[in-house]
Amino acid sequence: MEFLVITGMSGAGKSQAMKVMEDMGYYCMDNLPPALLPKFAELCYESKRTIDKVAVVVDIRGGEFFYSLFKSLEGLTDKGLGYKILFLDASDKTLIKRYKELRRPHPLNQEGSIIDGIAEERKLLEELKNRSYYIIDTSRLTIGMLKDELYNIFLEGGESRKLSILITSFGFKHGILMDGDLIFDVRFLPNPYYIPELKKVSGENKETKDYVFKWPQTNIFITKVIEMLEFLIPFYIEEGKTQLVVGIGCTGGFHRSVAITNEIGKILKENGHRTIINHRELR
Numbered sequence: 001m002e003f004l005v006i007t008g009m010s011g012a013g014k015s016q017a018m019k020v021m022e023d024m025g026y027y028c029m030d031n032l033p034p035a036l037l038p039k040f041a042e043l044c045y046e047s048k049r050t051i052d053k054v055a056v057v058v059d060i061r062g063g064e065f066f067y068s069l070f071k072s073l074e075g076l077t078d079k080g081l082g083y084k085i086l087f088l089d090a091s092d093k094t095l096i097k098r099y100k101e102l103r104r105p106h107p108l109n110q111e112g113s114i115i116d117g118i119a120e121e122r123k124l125l126e127e128l129k130n131r132s133y134y135i136i137d138t139s140r141l142t143i144g145m146l147k148d149e150l151y152n153i154f155l156e157g158g159e160s161r162k163l164s165i166l167i168t169s170f171g172f173k174h175g176i177l178m179d180g181d182l183i184f185d186v187r188f189l190p191n192p193y194y195i196p197e198l199k200k201v202s203g204e205n206k207e208t209k210d211y212v213f214k215w216p217q218t219n220i221f222i223t224k225v226i227e228m229l230e231f232l233i234p235f236y237i238e239e240g241k242t243q244l245v246v247g248i249g250c251t252g253g254f255h256r257s258v259a260i261t262n263e264i265g266k267i268l269k270e271n272g273h274r275t276i277i278n279h280r281e282l283r
Helices: 014-023 034-046 060-078 092-102 114-131 143-154 206-212 216-238 256-270
Strands: 002-008 027-029 053-057 084-089 134-137 164-171 182-185 243-250 274-279
Touching: 002 014, 002 034, 002 114, 014 027, 014 053, 014 084, 014 143, 034 053, 034 060, 060 114, 084 114, 092 114, 134 143, 143 274, 164 256, 182 216, 206 256, 216 243, 216 256, 243 256, 256 274
Parallel strands: 002 053, 002 084, 027 053, 084 134, 164 243, 164 274, 182 243
Antiparallel strands: none
């Protein structure tokens, strides 16, 4: 039986994740008091095959009960009940923005600063994050992208590596990708914009892709970028990085960068990496 403990920062998307897990056939329980975790898991395991996939959300909403979580996890281990932890995280900036949009106080600081509440929660969850089998940073993910990431992990092989790679196309004329870890400029390639029949056809289409990839330098560039990423990824994982943002930029973010982003993303997926493809200017 699969027994998944979903936890993480408040506002990082645990509720959305639970809905996705339900769609995938998991029996889900939200805000379970940690003290009940071993007993609940035992009941699930004793159900034989009636319940074979379970996801439980445990977080600081449990108040004082939350502090018994580590003892409860040890109880699962003592009983020989296997489990994995999925930790959802997001940047402080993203969490603050989400709280302000929803006009909600932070659960650890109902009357005070959201920033202070986030800092306290991050400190409380540090050890739990270090114990987690899966870590997803939702800072740059839409609900749809989070769904794709969860489906990729839990329905397509249960990828255990903790680094997810976000490949994003963008247009320099609309501003550089501010949160990119690695930025590649593909404006050295011939621009389909100047081909009348391709001017309004994005890099998502075969006609534009064929034009972009008919140049030898395109394929050489793809090969070299993949080689560089494959060299860097193990070191990012070793350093504890959970998300790598790779930006592919052209002039408008409509033709060349889109076609190349799709190709790099496809190759990384084929190589077994957790990869999300995003096109900033096509939203």
